[in-house]
Amino acid sequence: MIGVGQIPVTKGLDQPIREMAATAIKAAMNDVEAPADSTAVQAVYTGNMLSGMLSHQQHLGALVADAAGLRGVEAATAEAACGSGAAAMRWGYMAIASGAYDVVVVCGVEKMTHTDRYETTRALATASDWPNEGAHGHSFVSLNAVIMQEYLQHYWVNRSLFAAFAINAHRNALTNPNALLHKAVTIESYEDSPTVQNPIRLHDASPICDGAAALVLSSAGVAQSTRRPRVRVAASASATDSVGIADRRNLLTLEGAAASSHKAYQQAGVGPEDIDLFELHDAFTIMAVLSLEAAGFAEPGKGLWLGADGEIGLTGKVPVSTMGGLKARGHPVGGTGVYQLVEAYLQITGQAGPNQVPNARVAMTQNVGGTGATVLTHILERMD
């Protein structure tokens, strides 16, 4: 990874989706410090989920490449619901690893706030097993409510313990200028926040918003000529589970996340104990907890306590949502996976400012489509 770019996550952005993506891509290209002739971009992979449904615009791949001044290069769109951004990263990674290209751009973009909320919620539900979930009125709030309720009942824990994840995310977003929400959450405001669908409170859920992020990947050879410190993609992994929650063996075990994490650890030759920060997919606080458990940071039923024990903060055992996470930086769905990678890159290159995790050298990101159906895990490592 030799450069990153992002636009601030917002609501009500009055800009075409292609321009959002192009702005992030140009920022990423400008961030590359290397002789320009050696870093000509050869392909653009864009992660997006909703543009066809909400903006009447499919075919974003070619459109975004052209808008970014890269007409002619290979371009396509990757879709894996809310995991679309990291799916684009996976494609870009393979494009480099296969030897096809030396320099590619990975972009993630979503524009979700320009249509009415009903339409957006309905479009998001196309990430579910539609005939069995969405068509019956399930939304991602209600699906996560089922899973959170199961957690509460199975482990017999207090619902307010989930507050720690919202509090941490909002605290970190306060000092991230690219985050959507700049408002602290306390245990009191968490408990006062309305219940959207029992047991999910407003502060358990990530917001609908607009955003775009991008990064530049290169071969090791090209990376040699770029600035230090250098960042290596030590692992790129993906695994799946059933899309419908009724088909899971166990609602509280994210088997896709466990498999994806395991593959990534194997590739990078590391384990949870080597990870300095974990940008997890906190679309809902319950997903943050289950991800920590699936990725081996806590035993089943113990992920919740990492929050309560203060271990998820910037100086904790496993810092999460270090720039605000999906909860407070925001969750522009097709963009999220790339925001996570950009933030992880900023952390391990020492560019995270007030949000810096001390001595961070190895970062893991995990982007999830649906309620755990597609799970993409990347491990980034600082080289020097």
Place this chain on the structure above:
Amino acid sequence: MIGVGQIPVTKGLDQPIREMAATAIKAAMNDVEAPADSTAVQAVYTGNMLSGMLSHQQHLGALVADAAGLRGVEAATAEAACGSGAAAMRWGYMAIASGAYDVVVVCGVEKMTHTDRYETTRALATASDWPNEGAHGHSFVSLNAVIMQEYLQHYWVNRSLFAAFAINAHRNALTNPNALLHKAVTIESYEDSPTVQNPIRLHDASPICDGAAALVLSSAGVAQSTRRPRVRVAASASATDSVGIADRRNLLTLEGAAASSHKAYQQAGVGPEDIDLFELHDAFTIMAVLSLEAAGFAEPGKGLWLGADGEIGLTGKVPVSTMGGLKARGHPVGGTGVYQLVEAYLQITGQAGPNQVPNARVAMTQNVGGTGATVLTHILERMD
């Protein structure tokens, strides 16, 4: 490529989209002749354009993998408008070439006939530059009409010369049981067919339909243990042009197709003269003509005459649409690119039956998104 599968292209199919894809995938997996333990599928890449808009179902990647009995493997969706199928192939190719996997499945699927025609046409127009084309009422018929009109005027040729492409496609479809249309077209029926949008007649356009096709790719090592003849993917290439036709330097030169073809020829170390058949993207007869010119089979303005001169038939200089093409096999958009690859495979392995191109050893496929904006070219070569 070690196995292929397809379902017959139809209209009004009463089957969920995931089952369509799963049927094609299972057929492709059953087509592999090798010890089963060496050909366990590790990833599924699905090409699709319209499912979110027409079936309320995004996230097809994981859904299709699960339906095909492959829950757990990596899965994602590739989208590049009508080029989505070959975009999935491109991803699968990179997954093997990068060394990430030894065996992957590539699938293309589209279900388009279950909603009303207006909705389908509108969804298809999301492949255009929406704010500048679709939103102004342009459809793919009208955009291709503009390009065809330009061709007629610029080269001062008779509109009826385009008939040869429809006649050839329909003739070949007669003996393809998987084709949608089994009805011969003559010069008379072509000229009698209604003008949809001047100068495009009904018989210049491909039909809206449902379909799914799949193939299995493996590393060279795994392929060693499979049946003969073996098929090598000698080239996999992609290039883009502007999505909007107003941004093209020249409406009659498909620059994306020329660049994509050139890359493919370079990779495979061949030229047009080495290609035994060319499965081109005849969504409209004008696209077939421009593709032949862009890929170097004819000089600009001369592609049309390959049809008139009888060179596009099964025994001609450059056989096209050998199983019916988009025009008569049908054009289930996200599926088309994979159907083309499946058909090319059947041709060069001598399994094309009455449609067999004599002594075919090298086949080229070209799948196009939009009116030439994303162009994916593959060259398949028979190894022994």
